[in-house]
Amino acid sequence: MTQPSFWTLDGLYLNQPGIIAVYAIPHDYGIALIDCGPGSTRTQILRALDARGLAPHQITDVLLTHIHLDHAGAAGWWAQQGARVHVHPVGAPHLLNPEKLLASALRIYGDDMERLWGAFLPVPREQLIEQTDNAALSIGGQEFLALHTPGHAEHHIAYLWNGICFSGDVGGVRVGGLKHTRLPTPPPEFHLEKWRASVARLRAANFKFIAPAHFGLYDDPATQLDQLARNLDALETWLQAEMPNAPTTETFRADFAALFETLARADGYTRAQTAVFEAAAGSAMSADGVYRYWKKYRAA
Ligand SMILES: [Zn+2]
Structure with missing residues (x-):
């Protein structure tokens, strides 16, 4: 099967290629974007559109995973240009009123917030469209x-289009055109069992290609989903051994990083190749998400 035509736009996040993708799908009266990247990559996304002869006003819809x-930082800016923004109902209040989201991000990133993420503008209610499970959209x-x-x-929503699954982050992080897939598990909502069920759901959807936001299109979705399932299992096994030792946050983060390094090395990766994953899914933040999950759902 040949792949249907769309564009992969590289936001060149922090001047690194291949970290954050925005997918642009042409339709009868414009372009739909799958995710739009953070405010800090907006200039580069505009450049990438321009290089393909596309203008900002042609963007009619932004489908947020x-x-x-x-993934969503620039959505409010695109709304200002006239785009509709699609999101799951649970995410919608944070787009209408991003203050709480930004306050918690500020606690994590502090003075680095602007450099890393740029502006996050609200989306007006009349341009926000809520999408629920199994919703079919025609654009x-x-x-x-x-x-x-x-x-x-x-x-989280994954979007199917023409045999491609735009998997956001639920399909894992797979960068460098390589096989290894990493679990991005940031706080506050990482949930192991729900992710496992989502992997099964994706498997049953039976698409031909998978396109994670980090990064690019791959023609072996079954392999990627197998890796995700295996990594979820490995993470759970590791947690069951690690947590009875009551590790400090520092120890937990270090041991967690070692686990992810081991999983990548098992797939034949060099240390340099695994380093690129840090930019796309930092292991300290992923460790914190897993720690929170354990305390909330498993520690009892
Ligand atoms: Zn994410």
Whole structure:
């Protein structure tokens, strides 16, 4: 099967290629974007559109997989240009009123917030469209299907289009065109069992290609989903051994990083190759998400 035509726009996040993608799908009267990247990559995304002869006013719709800053940060700006923004109902209040989301991000990133993520503007209510599980969207003759796929974030949606799954973060992080897939497990909503169920859901959807936001299109979705399932199992086994020792946060983060390094090395990766994953899914933040999950759901 040849792949249907769309564009992969590289936001060159922090001047690194291949970290944050925005997918642009042409339709009868414009372009739909799958995720839009953070405010800090907006200039580069505009450049990438321009290089393909596309203008900002042609963007009619932004389909957000979820509202994390690296996927949704620029959505309000696109709304200002006239685009509709699609999101799961649980994510919608944070787009209408991003203050709480930004306050918690500020606690994590502090003075680095602007450099890392740029502006996050609100989306006006009249341009916000809520998408729930199994919703079918038709935009200018292009058909999309929304799959509610929690685990990475409670409100996560994967979009199916023409045999491609735009998997946001629930399909894992797979960078450098390589095989290894990493679990991005940031706080506050990482949930192991829900993610496992979402992997099963994606498997049953039976698409031909998978396109994670981090990064690019791959023609072996079954391999990627197998890796995700295996990594979820490995993470659970590791947690069951680690947590009875009551590790400090520092120890937990270090041991967690070692686990992810081991999983990548098992797939034949060099240390340099695994380093690129740090930019796309930092292991300290992923460790914190897993720690929180354990305390909340498993520690009893
Ligand atoms: Zn995310």
